[in-house]
Amino acid sequence: MSKQYETVIGLEVHVELATKTKIFCSCSTAFGGEPNTHTCPVCTGMPGSLPVLNKQVVEYAAAVGLATNCKITQNCKFDRKNYFYPDNPQNYQISQLYYPICRDGAVEIETEAGKKTVRIHEIHMEEDAGKLIHDEWDDCSLVDFNRSGVPLIEIVSEPDMRSAEEVIAYLDKLRLIIQYLGASDCKLQEGSMRADVNLSVREIGATEFGTRTEMKNLNSFKAIARAIEGERERQIDLIEEGKQVIQETRRWDDANSCSYAMRSKEDAQDYRYFPEPDLVPIVISDEWLREIKEKQPELRDEKKARYKKEFDIPDYDIDLITSSKKMADLFEETIAICNNPKKVSNWLMVETMRLLKEHNMEPQDISFSPKNLAKLIQLAEDGTINSSVAKEVFEVIFKEDIDPNQYVEEKGLKSVNDEGALKATIEEIIAANPQSVEDYKNGKQKAIGFLVGQTMKAMQGKADPGMINKILKELL
Numbered sequence: 001m002s003k004q005y006e007t008v009i010g011l012e013v014h015v016e017l018a019t020k021t022k023i024f025c026s027c028s029t030a031f032g033g034e035p036n037t038h039t040c041p042v043c044t045g046m047p048g049s050l051p052v053l054n055k056q057v058v059e060y061a062a063a064v065g066l067a068t069n070c071k072i073t074q075n076c077k078f079d080r081k082n083y084f085y086p087d088n089p090q091n092y093q094i095s096q097l098y099y100p101i102c103r104d105g106a107v108e109i110e111t112e113a114g115k116k117t118v119r120i121h122e123i124h125m126e127e128d129a130g131k132l133i134h135d136e137w138d139d140c141s142l143v144d145f146n147r148s149g150v151p152l153i154e155i156v157s158e159p160d161m162r163s164a165e166e167v168i169a170y171l172d173k174l175r176l177i178i179q180y181l182g183a184s185d186c187k188l189q190e191g192s193m194r195a196d197v198n199l200s201v202r203e204i205g206a207t208e209f210g211t212r213t214e215m216k217n218l219n220s221f222k223a224i225a226r227a228i229e230g231e232r233e234r235q236i237d238l239i240e241e242g243k244q245v246i247q248e249t250r251r252w253d254d255a256n257s258c259s260y261a262m263r264s265k266e267d268a269q270d271y272r273y274f275p276e277p278d279l280v281p282i283v284i285s286d287e288w289l290r291e292i293k294e295k296q297p298e299l300r301d302e303k304k305a306r307y308k309k310e311f312d313i314p315d316y317d318i319d320l321i322t323s324s325k326k327m328a329d330l331f332e333e334t335i336a337i338c339n340n341p342k343k344v345s346n347w348l349m350v351e352t353m354r355l356l357k358e359h360n361m362e363p364q365d366i367s368f369s370p371k372n373l374a375k376l377i378q379l380a381e382d383g384t385i386n387s388s389v390a391k392e393v394f395e396v397i398f399k400e401d402i403d404p405n406q407y408v409e410e411k412g413l414k415s416v417n418d419e420g421a422l423k424a425t426i427e428e429i430i431a432a433n434p435q436s437v438e439d440y441k442n443g444k445q446k447a448i449g450f451l452v453g454q455t456m457k458a459m460q461g462k463a464d465p466g467m468i469n470k471i472l473k474e475l476l
Contacts, residue, residue, distance in 0.1 A: 004204045005239075007232050008212075009167055009197060010159035013174060014152050015184045016128065016192040017060045023127045023151035024051030024094065031190055035133075035144040043127075043149030045089030050278050057151040058101070058282060060183040061125050062292050064153060065102030067177045067299060068120055074284040076101045078125075078276035087130035087143055095154075097273045100124035101282075107177070109169040118170050119158040128152050153183075159198065159209065164225040171195060171221065176300045179325045185364060188219050195224060200245070201235045210235070211245040215259060217252050227252040231259060303328060311341040317349055324363035327352075333370035334377075343377045351391060355398045368401040376404040389413050 022029055025042035041049035065072050076099040080092045105120035130148040134141050155174060161167050175186040175193060186193040195218055200210035215231055218224045230252070235245050250259040298306070300322050307318045322328050327348060334344045356363065376397060380390040385408055393404050393413065408414060433454065 003240075005201045005232075005236050006204050007162055007228070008159045008200050008202060008209055009161040009163075009228065010212075011155075011157045011161070011167065011170065012196040012198065012214075013155040013157075013171065014128075014194045014196075015064075015155065015174075015178055015186060017057055017151040017153060018182065018184050019054055019056045019060070019151055021054060022149035023054050023057050023125070024149055027149065029150050031192075033146055035142070036146060038146040039148070043089075044145050045091070045148075051094065053279060053282070054151060057125055058284070059292055060151075060181070061101045061123060061153050062284060062289065063181050063296060064155070064178055064183055065105065065123050066293060066296060067181060068102075068105040068107050068123070068155070068174075070102035070105030070120060070123060072284060072289060073099050073101055073103060074286075074289065075099065075281060076284070077281040078279045079273045080276050081126075081271045081273055083271055085129070086141065087132050087145075087148070089130065089145060089148060093127060093129065094276055094279070095126035096124035098275070099281075101284075107170065107173050109166065109173050111163075111165050111169050116160075116166065118160045118166070121156045121158050123153050123155050126152050126154060159200075164228040167197070167224060167228060168221050171224070176323070176325075179364075180297055180299050182297070182325075187362075188221070191219065194219070197224065197228060197231075199228060199231050199235070201232060201239065210239075211247050213245065213247065214249045215252050216249060216262065217254075220254075223252065223254045226254065226257060227259065230257060234259070300328075311335075311345075313341055313345045317345045320353070321345065321348060326364045326366055330366060330370055330373070334373050337370060337374035338377050340377055340381070343381070344373070347373060347377065347394070351394050352398070355395065368397050372397050372401055372404055379404055379408060384408065384414055 016029075019029055021027060022038075022043055025040050027040050027043055028038045030038065042051055062072055076096065078094050079097045081095045081097070082092045084091050100122040102123035103121070105123070106117050107120065108115055108117050110116075128147050128150040130143050130145040132141050132143055157170065161170060171193075178184050178186050178193075184192055188194070197215040197218065198212050199215065200212040202208065202210040213231060213235070215227050218227055231250070238245050246261075246264070248264050249262045251262045252259045303322050304318050307313065307322065308315070311318075320327075321331050331341075331344055331348060335341050338344065352366070355361075356366070373394075376390060376394055379385050379393075380387060385393065389408075393407060396402050396407060397404060433450070
């Protein structure tokens with residue numbers, strides 16, 4: 001009988017913080033600038049330049065630590081991690097090894113098997129490296145130092161996860177906590193959230209961990225799930241063949257669904273860490289820590305519990321709305337104007353989600369205002385426009401955030417609520433369609449739908465189908 005194996009997974013998650021400037025200099029952190037335009041002597045490692053710590057980085061790191069139930073190290077300091085690589089201009093990275101800012105945290109995740117706690121070993125602050133661009137045409141590599149010195153936090157979990165499902169649940173939990181705090185936008189595709197997967201396999205029941213490998217180049221949840229599955233199978237095959245798993249860093253190639261070795265996996269002593277001589281220790285006073293705690297917003301779990309209590313909307317809707325801070329803010333701000341949670345929820349769940357999917361957008365890319373959504377809901381509720389016109393107007397609001405009142409007025413989209421005019425049109429439709437009238441009188445209920453459709457066509461969609469139905473039934 002073949003042996004049964006379990007996967008043991010720990011994650012190192014790097015998150016780019018949403019500060020306007022870099023961690024040790026005043027260069028911009030904006031994404032997408034021309035290469036080497038957001039640089040200065042500090043972030044390009046020029047001799048004699050000295051780092052100055054960005055206070056906001058410490059606040060964001062402590063806020064994430066508090067939200068993930070960590071102990072905050074109120075006396076912490078930076079260390080130098082020495083290594084040589086073309087994207088690292090100083091030949092060292094300023095990081096934290098001995099006294100990281102946060103330790104011993106935990107988050108609760110939900111999977112199909114139920115709830116589970118994933119422990120966090122530590123969270124530390126560090127600077128990002130530059131970016132290598134490989135030019136295959138000229139067979140050379142170029143370096144862009146715009147990213148060099150961008151502030152990062154690295155969240156190191158304990159090896160508590162056992163499947164891709166648990167890993168994705170953990171990452172999603174972290175992503176939402178950090179987005180709600182406003183500490184980062186956590187966009188995997190832009191690299192503002194990156195996960196390295198440390199994975200080993202062992203026989204079920206074994207207490208010793210197997211030899212681990214680290215997987216890099218994972219820029220979507222789907223790629224992470226595929227990489228975990230691929231690496232698990234690769235390690236099991238090696239063990240079954242009686243070969244050794246080598247401790248190494250591997251790069252995942254998602255296009256070909258395989259990984260290849262990059263370098264042997266380093267340990268701390270390989271980096272010759274020593275205390276950073278150019279920076280003083282950081283002292284987080286009780287008062288400063290209290291201020292950071294007081295600024296903490298309502299996080300997703302609390303928001304979900306409150307929505308359940310305050311608004312009469314289904315759990316599925318609550319889950320989807322709170323799965324993005326942007327969506328939750330839009331929901332609450334729109335309710336504050338029109339006081340109609342069910343209608344607001346419907347517009348976000350159905351039409352907004354449809355258009356986001358159609359335009360290949362994320363919820364944080366939504367640009368329309370709560371004010372205009374509230375106005376549209378009011379127009380539909382008052383019967384000023386019918387539901388199909390409301391959907392048509394919403395598409396324009398979604399793209400251009402127009403004022404629906406003005407748009408409906410200018411385009412002449414108001415419903416015809418003049419019963420006399422509507423009755424006259426319906427009488428003409430009845431006279432022109434004797435067969436459908438006959439079918440309806442013979443018990444074919446569908447025939448009335450055809451007559452409603454013909455009336456809507458004649459009214460150019462500017463009538464209330466409910467009113468048409470009522471008048472038709474009276475006349476027939």
